[in-house]
Amino acid sequence: MCSVEGKGKKGGIKMGVMKGGGGGERLEKLKNSRMKLWMIRATTSVLLWTCIVQLTALGETWGPRALKGWPSCFSHQDSSVFVVEDKVSSVSARVLPPKRVYKNNGYLMVSCNGGLNQMRAAICDMVTIARYLNVTLIVPELDKTSFWADPSEFQDIFDGDHFIASLRDEVRVLKELPPRLKRRVEMGMVYSMPPISWSDISYYQNQILPLIRKYKVVHLNRTDTRLANNGQPLDIQKLRCRVNFSALRFTSQIEELGKQVSKLLRQNGPFIVLHLRYEMDMLAFSGCTQGCNNEEVEELTRMRYAYPWWKEKIINSDLKRKDGLCPLTPEETALILRALDIDNNYQIYIAAGEIYGGERRMASLAAAYPKLVRKETLLEPSDLSFFQNHSSQMAALDYLVSLESDIFIPTYDGNMAKVVEGHRRFLGFKQTILLDRVLLVDLIDQYNSGSLSWDEFSNAVKESHKSRKGQPTKRLVIPDRPKEEDYFYANPEECLQPSYGQLSST
Secondary structure, eight states: OHHHHHHHHHHHHHHHHHHHHHHHHHHHHHHHHHHHHHHHHHHHHHHHHHHHHHHHHHHHHHOGGGGTTSOOTTOOSOHHHHHHHHHHHHHHOOOOOOOOOOOOOOEEEEBOOSSHHHHHHHHHHHHHHHHHHTOEEEOOBOOOSSTTOOOOOHHHHBOHHHHHHHTTTTOOEESSOOHHHHHHHHTTOOEEEOOOTTBOHHHIIIIIHHHHHHHSEEEEOOOTTOBOSSSOOHHHHHHHHHIIIIIOOBOHHHHHHHHHHHHHHHTTSOEEEEEOOOBHHHHHHHTOOTTOOHHHHHHHHHHHHHOTTOOOOSOOHHHHHHTTOSOOOHHHHHHHHHHTTOOTTSEEEEOSSOBTTHHHHHHHHHHHOSOEEOHHHHSOHHHHGGGTTOHHHHHHHHHHHHHHSSEEEESSOSHHHHHHHHHHHHTTOOOBOOOOHHHHHHHHHHHHTTSSOHHHHHHHHHHHTTTOSSOOEEOOOOTTOTTTSOOGGGOOGGGSSSOGGGOEEO
16 A cells, blocks of 8 residues: 555656646746747847938938828828929938048138128138138038128028038038037137138148148138139039039028019019119218208218228228229119110119118119019018018028029129129020220219210110120139129129130129
8 A cells, every 4th residue: 555655656647747747848848949939029029120310311312302292101191292292302302422521630611701693702712711621510600790780690591401411522511510619619729710811722732721620610800801802713613502502502491582572573474673772871971962962961971980990090081982983872873774765664673671761762773664673572571571680581582583584784793793793694594784984974973064965975875785684704804803803793794604615804
């Protein structure tokens, strides 16, 4: 009995051991299956992340607009809308160029000075300089301390994302410095300087680049006319054009309003843009007071003395006018337009700020050309409310309308006149009447004194301006006198369609 129980116990023990061994095998199988499941999940995750990375890279190459039409589980729109959007975006979207890979020599910060078009040309120069120094450009800072006191940032006027993306195959552009360097700059630890005006690219390579390598960041605190008009490599001149005509695009809000104004004008027939540079700042700076009363002369003089960076204080207005250094007055402009046989049924859009002297000074021009219009008369106040106290944004609007006009006539060869002239040449040599003020002032004085009849006066004006309508010409080069030679941005001949053989000499 006992032996049987003992055997039973032994058997039970044996059976128990056998049962225990079977459970171990199943546990091992369970562990293996869990491991396989974990491996599958891990592999799937790696594959998914790889796809995401590849799609991101693809998106950078094609541009974000190419991916906008893809259906998303986070969107509640109908898929048919995406198909339409994708078709529309595929027409306008362009393939972005691949990023240029280069060893970064440091960072270039720039603070532009002057009005919109002076800053525009300066930005083109600074991009070009950054490219040929192999440095990273920080999005330029715009002037907020000049006469206009416009608080606009770069992205308030220009499409910043387009600016950065469209230049990626030439130069790296960042919206701000990397954090460590940004903190140093905020603490005032930055090398700041004004570069020498009208310098060749070799000046920047030999003088500025070593400073950037030494300090990592260099700040150029003046940017107007800092790159020479002539004698630069062709690639440099072409890049200046590319920035000006392609990379510097205004914000969508400004672009759309510009199209709206041009459409309103075009509905009523052909139109002329008259850049009537007869504003208070221009007259105070230049000292030109033709037609002003004593009170106005005193007011302009006080303003000139109030701005220390306007270096010339004592000015002979009559002599300056005879030298062609004054803008034409509204009264003189009316005479010239009539002498040129400009049809008085044409609409004339005044691209300017507030005309000094107001209606009193505009009376003769309005009488001769009753279809005078301004953006303020074409648009509702609500359309322009956003632009109030933002003179550079207002100037951007005038710039766009000037490009679209049938004829562009500036009464003074300031920065807007020159940059628009060059842009209209680029658009197919659209007619721009470049007034010879030295000659015209003399003719006007002769006509007013009775020395010339109207027919004699008109014929002389027309004859003298036959070849001053924006036709293809070569830039006038004056070695060692860059201020007196033709401005690159007024006639970027290296970027225009006709060959050099077709260009006439000025």
